[in-house]
Amino acid sequence: MRIDTFLFGGKRFRVDKGDVSRVAGRFISLGLTAKFSEDGEFTVPLFRLKKYRSALSGIEYTEEEIKCLPAFAINLSKRRGILAALLIVSVYMIFSSLFVWDVRVSGNEEVPTAAVEEELAAAGLSVGASWRSLSFSEVERSTLEKSEKIGWLNINRRGNVAYVTVKEKTVYEQSDDSGLYSNLVASRDCVIEEITVKQGIAHVKAGDTVKAGQLLISGVIPAELGGGFVRAEGEILGSFSEEISVEVPRRESFKSYGEEKLLSVRVKIFKFSINIFKNYRKSNNDYVIIEDVKECTVLGKYRLPFGIYKTYSADVAVNERTYSDKELLTVASSRLAKLRIMKLSDSELIKIRTYGEFTDGGYRMASTVSQLKDVGEERFISN
Amino acid sequence: MTEKNKRERKLSHGEKIFPAFHIEADGRGSYLSVLISGIIGVKEFSSEEVGVITRRESIKLTGKGLRISVFEAKTVEISGDIETISFVSKSYRRGKSK
Numbered sequence: 001m002r003i004d005t006f007l008f009g010g011k012r013f014r015v016d017k018g019d020v021s022r023v024a025g026r027f028i029s030l031g032l033t034a035k036f037s038e039d040g041e042f043t044v045p046l047f048r049l050k051k052y053r054s055a056l057s058g059i060e061y062t063e064e065e066i067k068c069l070p071a072f073a074i075n076l077s078k079r080r081g082i083l084a085a086l087l088i089v090s091v092y093m094i095f096s097s098l099f100v101w102d103v104r105v106s107g108n109e110e111v112p113t114a115a116v117e118e119e120l121a122a123a124g125l126s127v128g129a130s131w132r133s134l135s136f137s138e139v140e141r142s143t144l145e146k147s148e149k150i151g152w153l154n155i156n157r158r159g160n161v162a163y164v165t166v167k168e169k170t171v172y173e174q175s176d177d178s179g180l181y182s183n184l185v186a187s188r189d190c191v192i193e194e195i196t197v198k199q200g201i202a203h204v205k206a207g208d209t210v211k212a213g214q215l216l217i218s219g220v221i222p223a224e225l226g227g228g229f230v231r232a233e234g235e236i237l238g239s240f241s242e243e244i245s246v247e248v249p250r251r252e253s254f255k256s257y258g259e260e261k262l263l264s265v266r267v268k269i270f271k272f273s274i275n276i277f278k279n280y281r282k283s284n285n286d287y288v289i290i291e292d293v294k295e296c297t298v299l300g301k302y303r304l305p306f307g308i309y310k311t312y313s314a315d316v317a318v319n320e321r322t323y324s325d326k327e328l329l330t331v332a333s334s335r336l337a338k339l340r341i342m343k344l345s346d347s348e349l350i351k352i353r354t355y356g357e358f359t360d361g362g363y364r365m366a367s368t369v370s371q372l373k374d375v376g377e378e379r380f381i382s383n
Numbered sequence: 384m385t386e387k388n389k390r391e392r393k394l395s396h397g398e399k400i401f402p403a404f405h406i407e408a409d410g411r412g413s414y415l416s417v418l419i420s421g422i423i424g425v426k427e428f429s430s431e432e433v434g435v436i437t438r439r440e441s442i443k444l445t446g447k448g449l450r451i452s453v454f455e456a457k458t459v460e461i462s463g464d465i466e467t468i469s470f471v472s473k474s475y476r477r478g479k480s481k
Contacts, residue, residue: 017429020451025424027453035452038430 004045005068011049012064015040019059026055100129101160108166111149116166119147125155125162157271181229184217186210187377190238200232201225210238210375219381229381238375239350244343245366246335247359251322258315260290266309273309286316328363332356336365347373404437416462417444425451425459433461443469 004010015023017040027034032055034042043066044052067075076083103125105113120126123142125134136155143153151169155162184200192208200217204210219232265277281287295307323331336354349371356365404421419435419442426434426441428451433444449463 021425021428021434024428024451024453024459028422028424028457028459031455033452033454036428036450038448038450 004047005043005066007069008046009068009070010043010045010066012041012043012066013052013056014062014064015056015059023056023059030055097160098130098132099160100125100127100131100134100162103127103162103164105164105166108168111166111168116150116164119143119150120164122146125164131157131160180231181219181381182231182378183215183219183381184232184234184236184376185379186212186214186216186236186238187375188212188238188240190240190373190375192216192236192375193239193372194235194237196235198233198235199230200234202234204236216376232378234376235374236376237372239370239372240375241368241370242343243366243368244336244339245364246332246339247362247364248323248328248332248335249362250328251320253318253320256317256319257288258317260312260314263289263311263313264309266311267306268309269306281313286318287313288316289313323362325358325363328358329356329365332363332365336367340367340369343369344371347371404440404442406442413464414462415446415465416460417465417468418458418460420456420458422457422459430463435459435461441471443467443471 020036020040024034024036026032030051032048032051034044034052036042076086103117103120105116105120108116117126120139120143123139123146125139136157140153140155144150149169150166152167154165156165157163189212190210192204192206192210194206195202195204195216197217200219201221202217203215210216216236217232217234219230221228221230261279262277263279263281264275267274267276290312292310292312293307294310296304298304340352349369351370352367354365354367356363358364404419406417406419408415408417410416419437421437423436423438426436428434428449430449431445431447433449433451435442435444444461444465445467446463446465449461449465452460452462454460
């Protein structure tokens with residue numbers, strides 16, 4: 001039976017078996033549809049009766065009403081018991097779908113399931129909790145913040161059951177470095193310019209040349225001073241020179257991005273996504289995909305469960321550029337300046353000498369930078 | 384001009400692009416359902432034999448317990464215990480040569 005006939009009611013027509021071919025021929029030419037049974041019966045939806053009747057003019061046929069959903073609904077109104085039962089069942093189904101029926105935890109080995117469930121319950125996810133008031137990301141965040149044993153957590157809803165996948169925290173053995181006693185050693189070769197000891201015994205003085213790894217302030221107190229261990233603390237400023245350089249080739253390739261073209265538009269409602277529009281790339285050039293996500297919020301604070309996801313594609317073209325001598329100097333200079341800023345981010349500049357030369361491939365620019373830096377590096381004393 | 388060229392010249396542009404009919408079948412055990420599109424009319428119908436006419440051919444299906452369903456876009460479905468399907472070509476000159 002056709003779905004429209006079932007929903008809105010219809011009529012069953014019967015023609016003589018010999019007339020089926022004639023009727024079918026007329027239906028084909030008029031664009032009408034029918035499914036003939038062996039006896040020459042077919043059903044017609046109520047709202048298209050006129051067309052079928054006019055198509056059957058001149059042919060003998062009989063009509064019979066079909067009792068479908070409307071007739072069933074009318075009959076049901078007389079049987080109030082069944083109606084009430086149906087109503088109760090539907091209300092129960094709707095009502096029960098508002099709450100969490102079960103929480104199933106997987107992925108835990110050491111941590112007992114009950115402990116995970118307890119932590120989830122404290123974050124708001126438990127049997128009987130309302131789905132509407134639940135924010136999975138909030139539960140995940142809150143559980144991870146409070147839990148000492150769970151390292152990662154993911155919650156999914158299937159039907160009325162919450163499926164929780166957990167990964168436990170990996171506990172590493174405490175390393176020897178975490179001891180309370182330490183020495184300060186030189187982090188690099190340098191000349192000590194200034195040394196201030198807050199705790200420990202100084203082993204070098206200003207003007208000394210030290211090698212990387214050499215002891216500067218010791219956390220071991222000699223016996224004559226009382227003995228024992230301390231955590232060495234102090235500020236040791238060392239000066240050193242360092243060369244930084246950049247080389248710019250005369251011919252250089254760089255990427256440029258073309259116009260953005262809309263590839264797809266997708267609407268995501270809860271966990272379902274509907275593709276509204278999809279286009280396919282026609283060229284075989286290299287390209288990048290750019291994703292634009294617009295999530296709907298109320299007052300910019302409360303996230304609604306739907307959003308619009310758009311993807312764009314942009315062609316990537318690799319172009320080559322040849323620098324002139326003047327351009328080479330400018331590019332090398334700007335690159336060296338950036339490098340210098342990075343290198344001097346945690347030290348103080350004393351002196352700088354910059355020089356450059358044209359090479360076979362392009363231009364090389366270098367700077368010898370004399371700088372002042374805290375060179376003390378903490379090394380823990382193992383027990 | 385050869386006979387083949389004459390025939391090609393008589394074909395309209397639409398006929399060159401679209402085939403006269405399209406047929407596909409789906410079977411479950413001995414039950415077979417044959418869908419034919421491009422139907423002009425139904426020549427005969429009984430539970431043992433169904434004949435349909437397309438633009439260039441007529442198709443005859445025989446079997447047991449045959450049923451016919453008519454759909455939009457000049458498509459019919461014949462289902463049942465289909466035993467044979469035969470095609471009979473129609474002449475292009477039919478009705479013209481007297």
